[in-house]
Amino acid sequence: MTDVFKGRLAILGMGYIGLPTAVAIATRGIDVIGVDVNPAAVAAVRRGEVPFVEPDLAVGVSGAVAMGRLTATTETPEADAFIIAVPTPFNEDRTADLSYVKAAAEQIAPMLRSGNIVVLESTSPPGTTQKVCDWIGALRPDLKMPRDGETGADIYVAHCPERVLPGRIMIEIITNDRVVGGLTPRCAEKAASIYRLFAQGEILLTDAASAEMAKLVENAYRDVNLAFANEISLISESLHIDVWEVIRLANRHPRVNILNPGPGVGGHCIPVDPWFIVSAAPQLSRLIRTAREVNDHRPHHVAAQVVEKAKRFRSPTVACLGLTFKANVDDVRESPAIEVVGLIAKALPEVDIFVSDPYVSVMPRQLSEYGNLRLEGAHQAVERADIVVLLVEHEPFKAMRHTRLGGKVIYDTRGAWH
Numbered sequence: 001m002t003d004v005f006k007g008r009l010a011i012l013g014m015g016y017i018g019l020p021t022a023v024a025i026a027t028r029g030i031d032v033i034g035v036d037v038n039p040a041a042v043a044a045v046r047r048g049e050v051p052f053v054e055p056d057l058a059v060g061v062s063g064a065v066a067m068g069r070l071t072a073t074t075e076t077p078e079a080d081a082f083i084i085a086v087p088t089p090f091n092e093d094r095t096a097d098l099s100y101v102k103a104a105a106e107q108i109a110p111m112l113r114s115g116n117i118v119v120l121e122s123t124s125p126p127g128t129t130q131k132v133c134d135w136i137g138a139l140r141p142d143l144k145m146p147r148d149g150e151t152g153a154d155i156y157v158a159h160c161p162e163r164v165l166p167g168r169i170m171i172e173i174i175t176n177d178r179v180v181g182g183l184t185p186r187c188a189e190k191a192a193s194i195y196r197l198f199a200q201g202e203i204l205l206t207d208a209a210s211a212e213m214a215k216l217v218e219n220a221y222r223d224v225n226l227a228f229a230n231e232i233s234l235i236s237e238s239l240h241i242d243v244w245e246v247i248r249l250a251n252r253h254p255r256v257n258i259l260n261p262g263p264g265v266g267g268h269c270i271p272v273d274p275w276f277i278v279s280a281a282p283q284l285s286r287l288i289r290t291a292r293e294v295n296d297h298r299p300h301h302v303a304a305q306v307v308e309k310a311k312r313f314r315s316p317t318v319a320c321l322g323l324t325f326k327a328n329v330d331d332v333r334e335s336p337a338i339e340v341v342g343l344i345a346k347a348l349p350e351v352d353i354f355v356s357d358p359y360v361s362v363m364p365r366q367l368s369e370y371g372n373l374r375l376e377g378a379h380q381a382v383e384r385a386d387i388v389v390l391l392v393e394h395e396p397f398k399a400m401r402h403t404r405l406g407g408k409v410i411y412d413t414r415g416a417w418h
């Protein structure tokens with residue numbers, strides 16, 4: 001059976017995931033209501049605007065709003081299907097903070113009618129989709145919740161994790177394969193009917209816990225591979241061997257593909273999600289935990305290297321290029337570049353540090369306490385600096401003329417000027 005969803009759909013969370021998903025569905029002729037607890041996000045969507053930078057999204061939002069297919073509100077409405085795309089950060093002890101997901105489930109519960117579909121898209125530890133069902137069930141004893149091996153449920157609950165790459169979300173949301181895990185096979189089938197509206201990739205049906213775990217494993221896989229690259233960088237540096245040359249040569253092996261090292265691992269997925277696996281099976285996740293620790297140590301190593309280089313000067317000036325967590329996006333969440341800049345500013349309180357990022361116009365809150373930091377245009381920052389630290393390979397930085405960098409001490413943590 002290959003049903004395609006018809007009806008009204010509400011998406012809770014108008015962020016990097018919820019808003020592109022809303023556009024993808026609204027442009028297939030479905031009425032989509034975007035729900036967000038943040039009135040500024042709702043106001044932006046109502047104006048047809050995007051409150052963050054993501055290529056091709058702005059035109060999609062303004063088009064969907066102008067067509068009347070996409071609306072936004074702070075109040076969860078009645079609908080035929082609900083998608084939850086709210087944050088899942090971690091707590092101080094690195095267990096998942098499911099408070100946003102629980103709040104979303106509790107907002108949906110009073111609005112549910114028999115036949116409705118609820119899909120959790122937020123990245124979640126195994127068992128969370130079942131919890132969503134239980135939270136709803138506790139508030140709606142009148143509805144028959146889906147249970148494995150039983151038929152005749154009133155609502156359908158599933159998990160459909162998101163694996164898009166920021167900067168390419170509008171392409172990947174359409175082209176990526178999707179994993180849809182239901183609490184029952186019927187739940188998976190019902191949830192898949194939503195993704196058939198717009199997904200060109202294959203839709204793979206499974207159970208909810210496997211879908212939850214598959215998403216976490218994808219990011220842990222990336223994290224472990226990045227840790228390997230970062231460790232090779234550390235070792236090569238200590239042996240005075242050029243890591244970029246080593247990786248270039250090793251990658252000519254037909255079955256080797258080492259990733260690029262960097263100043264750390266950022267974004268709010270890869271540094272967070274592996275901890276959900278570690279907290280689910282702490283005794284068994286030794287490699288995944290170590291990879292996290294290796295990657296978390298990177299900003300400290302990079303900052304220490306800059307402090308060492310600064311010792312060569314009587315009164316040095318430092319330029320740090322890049323603050324976002326990766327190139328060509330404005331997302332600063334869990335950015336290792338910010339951590340590096342903070343560590344340098346703290347270690348060198350007497351040193352003027354110019355910070356530049358084409359996507360960041362206000363000094364991030366984590367850095368506001370340092371009086372020796374100043375946001376500058378890239379060219380001015382480089383011109384004034386003795387030491388130039390490349391932290392994010394934004395295109396304008398990559399394109400920077402080598403003549404501008406002449407006579408400076410360069411620390412290229414991304415290999416972009418190699």
Ligand SMILES: NC(=O)c1ccc[n+]([C@@H]2O[C@H](COP(=O)([O-])OP(=O)(O)OC[C@H]3O[C@@H](n4cnc5c(N)ncnc54)[C@H](O)[C@@H]3O)[C@@H](O)[C@H]2O)c1
Pocket residue numbers: 012013014015016017018035036037038041085086087088100103104107121122123124162163164165166268269
């Ligand atoms: N950003 C990514 O690239 C990416 C990729 C894959 C998976 N994910 C996962 O998707 C989920 C959402 O991430 P995001 O990047 O879109 O987050 P985001 O912070 O950009 O957006 C989340 C939005 O949810 C809103 N919100 C919070 N509680 C709410 C509630 N109870 N009701 C309605 N709205 C609420 C917030 O105000 C915010 O606007 C997370 O679990 C994340 O791990 C994100």
